Amino acid sequence: MLEVKLHDIGEGMTEGEVIHYLVKVGDSVSTDQPLVEVQTDKMVAELTSPCSGIVKKIPIEVGETVQVGTSLLYIEVGGGTQLEQKSSIETKQVSEKKANPTLEKPPLNTFKRVLAAPYTRKIARDNNINLEEVQASDPSGRVKEEDVFRFLKGLQSEKVSVKDVKQAVAVQVTPDEIPFRGIRKKIAEKMTKSLFTIPHVTHFDEVNMTKLFEMKEQLKTSGESVSISAFLIKALVISLKDFPIFNAELDEENSRILLKKNYHIGIATNTESGLIVPVIHDADKKSIKEIHHEAKDLTKRAIDGKLQPFEMQNSTFTVSNVGPLGSTGATPIINYPETALIAFHKTKKQPIVNERDEIVIGHIMTLSMAFDHRVADGATAVKFTNRFASLIEQPHKLMMEMI
Template sequence: MLEVKLHDIGEGMTEGEILHYLVKPGDRVTADQPLVEVQTDKMVAELPSPGAGTVKEIVIDTGTTVQVGTTLLYIEGEGSPTAAEVKTAPKTEVPAAKKEEKKAFISSFNRVLATPYTRKIARDNNINIEDVTPSDPSGRVTEEDVYRFLKGEQQPQKETAPTAEASFSRQKTTPDEIPFRGMRKQIAKKMTKSLFTIPHVTHFDEVNMTNLLKLRGELKAAGVSVSVPAFFVKALVIALKDFPVFNAELDEENEKILLKKEYHIGMAVDTEDGLIVPVVHDADKKSIKTIHDDIKQLNEKAREGKLKPADIQNSTFTVSNVGPLGSIGATPIINYPETALIAFHKTKKVPLVNEHDEIVIGHMMTLSMSFDHRVADGATAVAFTNRFASLIEQPNKLMLEMI
């Protein structure tokens, strides 16, 4: 008998919420076949089958948050003992009242089985995914089902008379209620841990973007498209090498500050499901153009729900580029257990005085950098952002540093 347990599918993961099962008891499954979708603090992930066999029992209800190591279901493989012959681990009994409460809560949303990417396709085409008839025996709506519906190859599901339970659930759900669960709940837990563990200090500064935007315009005219965040990442890596304390992690138990030798830059992305931080790995070994391509690909995967665990692991420093949203300042919360996080805000045209005491129009951007005051001091943070600003304000100097 194979036990399918919730394992660590993300960096530092301790628990996950069971969104829904892709199989039911009696289904035959093959090795690596997706069995269940789990919501972690950063993403929705599918747990694969450890081997071939028949699903014998599903132990944990959907909507339940469980710890890593919890058995979710059992699969009986060929030649393996039957369920009656297996001594199962003791299970924590959920009170009947809680079970009923959970059922009512879930039914109020009439959740359709579908991946985040499939749901996005439906939303982008103004399709109510509940109207799509699933072709999969498990009841899961696939991308193909949505496209068939879009082409008019299937009719919307007929509405049935609402049951007493469904009517009650709709009465309980009001427009001014938002479920505090899934990714939103996981983000809240991580932010709370960071804020109550790390003594945050936020340093604010300004960066003259005029020369960088001019260079970017020249490159674009020459047929080379490179985003501003790609330049930011490269400049940050150079600055982090000069100030390694910000590319570090505090090990309180062993009383050490661990200086990381890798430069994995997390890029916060705002999605419909919440904030996700995909990672540009080994940014110190990549060109600005390659970093641009990585950021673009990771952003697309994040918004389509296609990120894999490897895409969000092992970040050493995090960037939040909120300027395009109109932000002019913030006090960002550090991506625990990192030491610092930098946020880039709105770039505005402003009058500046040049070296000849002439007033010219330039482009100024504000930034805010939160850091762990146990690990670094304000003077070091100022020196770090000064180093970063010097590379951005003189992009030719940035190019020389890369040689």
């Protein structure tokens, strides 16, 4: 009998929550077939079968949180007589189908992994729907919640709106109750630890984005499309090198502050499952263009739930770009155990005074920087954001720093 145990899926992982079994006792499984979905503090991961055999026992219930090393399933390797009987039955069924082709139906691909977010999977499970039977409206093949709602009501007409469908099945998907578990629970635990461990101070500032916008448009005209975020991240890395106290971690147990030599920038990303923070590793060694492409790729895969564990580890400083959502200000919570986090808010057009004392229309962005007051002081935070602003407001300075 082979035990399938919860192993360390990512660095530092100690436990996981069983959220869904993909097999049941008595099922025959093949090597590498997905068996169970487990929620860690950062992602939903699948554990696969290490061998072919028959599932004999499932000792852990869905919803239980277990430690690494816990046995989740027991598999009888090979399966002996039962597998031979299954093979015989399948052979007989194939013969019958050949004799009577009218009885043949396209089989479901039992082991196919359907692209869908965890919340979409939950809706399907709550309503006993097999996601493989749901037709995806997205060209990528990703099944979305509206596809499940449409399937649930058996709608064939495009005249019925998704909003109408959601309202029609509101009772069935119990909108009055949301399970507090998975990524949402892990986020809550981490945020609570951060807020009650770190004495937060939030510093607000404004940055004149006018010249950076002009540079971006010039690049676009020449055929180079680079996001504003890529410039901001590069300017942050340069500023962190000048103020390494914000690229640090407090080690209270040993009474020391660890100044990190690597510059791994976390990108706070909003997904259906909750807040995910993919990481651009060694951002100081990458060009603005490379940062642009990597950030775009990481963000997309975070939203699609396709990130690997190492892509969400070891961040030294986190960025939250909430401006596109319309945010005008906030007091962000630090991504523990980091020392600081910076949030970029909405950029507004407003009257400003230029170098010639003329009143012109400029693009002004508000930022908020939360930092650990045990590690750094307010004056240092102001100097840090001043340095950052100087690189953004005078983009040629940013270019010079990279030579």
